[in-house]
Amino acid sequence: MATKARARKVAERIQEELADILMRNVADPRLAMVTITAVDVDRELAYAQIYVVASGDDERMDDVLAGLEGAQGYLRSQLAARIQLRSFPQLRFRWDASHERGARIEELLDSLQEERGEKAGDVSGGNDD
Incomplete structure (x- = not known):
């Protein structure tokens, strides 16, 4: 089990790297102008709750979340390549x-x-x- 400080550092790193991946490596138009507002990682580092918003208000919420869920495997593998952890957390996307x-x-x-x-x-x- 990771300490609170370790979980917070992992969450911060996931937020930074995921923002970079979405900006540079993802071509899905549903994920344009998506902002990662927060990431919470549990102390076991098993799950990462990722909170997002997008320009265009709530109208885009379903499309954005569907795009993120569809790209979840790719995003997780890219994050795992950038952040060295024994086991990488499952990603769960939530609208902020x-x-x-x-x-x-x-x-x-x-x-x-x-x-x-x-x-x-x-x-x-x-x-x-």
């Missing part, structure tokens, strides 16, 4: 929806701030008469 949740929170905070601003304006506006 955190940026969408963050944008929604921003919208909610902005609308709340506008409401508070309007209420403050109403109170000060009532004193002008």
Whole structure:
């Protein structure tokens, strides 16, 4: 079993190398403009959860994930050639929806701030008469 620090280092290396492979070695148009946002590797180094986003919003999610699943064997073999491990983790691709949740929170905070601003304006506006 690897330490947390070792698992983190392996995850960082997988993220770097996978981004390079996708940019330089993969011709699948479904995988154009894909960003690896995070990689989590379990302590046994058996599985790597790879979180991705792509330009074009959620419309491309199914195509991107299908492309990554289809290329999984190739990607894993390329990563194994670049990163020396006794046994290379299985790759599991996930869509990273955190940026969408963050944008929604921003919208909610902005609308709340506008409401508070309007209420403050109403109170000060009532004193002008």
